[in-house]
Amino acid sequence: MALGAAHAAAAAQHYPQGALYVVATPIGNLADVTLRALHVLQLAERIACEDTRHTQALLRAYGIDKKPSQLLAVHEHNEAEAAQAVLAHLREGERVAYVSDAGTPGVSDPGARLVAAVRAAGLRVLPLPGASSVTTALSAAGAVAPSAAQEGFVFAGFLPTKTSERAAAVQQLAHEARCVVLLEAPHRILELAQALAPLGERPVTLARELTKQFEEIATVPAQGLPAWFAAAPERARGEFVVLLHPAALAASDAGMEAGQRALRLLLPELPLKTAVRLAAQLSGAPRNALYAQALEWKGTED
Known part of the structure; x- marks a missing residue:
């Protein structure tokens, strides 16, 4: 049922061969998978994954049947070496999907090195967005x-x-x-x-x-x-x-005074926006307030 809906929704799009598909998978709830992810996981000749056993169980939950030889282990301990195997399959014209155990690969999970290697080789990387903690x-x-x-x-x-x-x-x-x-x-x-x-x-x-x-x-x-x-x-x-959560801005008189002192010193030496940015960073005073103050001073000088 889900695979039929995935095919109906996603099959019209072109999925080039010899490309790496970075596929986001659910972070807990299996119902959060996207229809395009299901279509690509079914379509791909190879699936590179953080844990082959975990991914095989995930695929079976959706009714996707892949042979063990179609799964490639690519995790944090072998990512640099395993990327070469993925490149070999891509150069043979295969579609390779990459999934981590949960969520979007390459953020806090493995995947960044693999993507960098594929892009450095001049091959395509196509992202399939989805779940992210x-x-x-x-x-x-x-x-x-x-x-x-x-x-x-x-x-x-x-x-x-x-x-x-x-x-x-x-x-x-x-x-x-x-x-x-x-x-x-x-x-x-x-x-x-x-x-x-x-x-x-x-x-x-x-x-x-x-x-x-x-x-x-x-x-x-x-x-x-x-x-x-x-x-x-x-x-x-x-x-x-x-x-x-964001820290409360230092909008107190003391904070503004420190920002203004820094701004007085920086304005003669730097462009206005640069001086304001540095003064805000040094003092914690609001940047927009310092920018307004700088404009006021310049208007007075003119």
């Missing part, structure tokens, strides 16, 4: 601010595992005005909660088991993270996307 969590958190100074988000992925290095990374993120997206495994989530706690009242959204039966999305102050986990030990289970 990053965008799924962002869409439900309301953590991307609309203001010019805070718009967008930063994908930081997994922080260092060593305590001192993790603490240093968090200290750097404390000054990031935009939303920061982190990933963490269940066996390290409590350590991450402790590392983020010094950020005080800064809101943090925890998204665990996304799209699965026990999905949970909660927003708590950073300082309250350890207590939130302690209140219900089962909360530490599952894969996590952790969103550090």
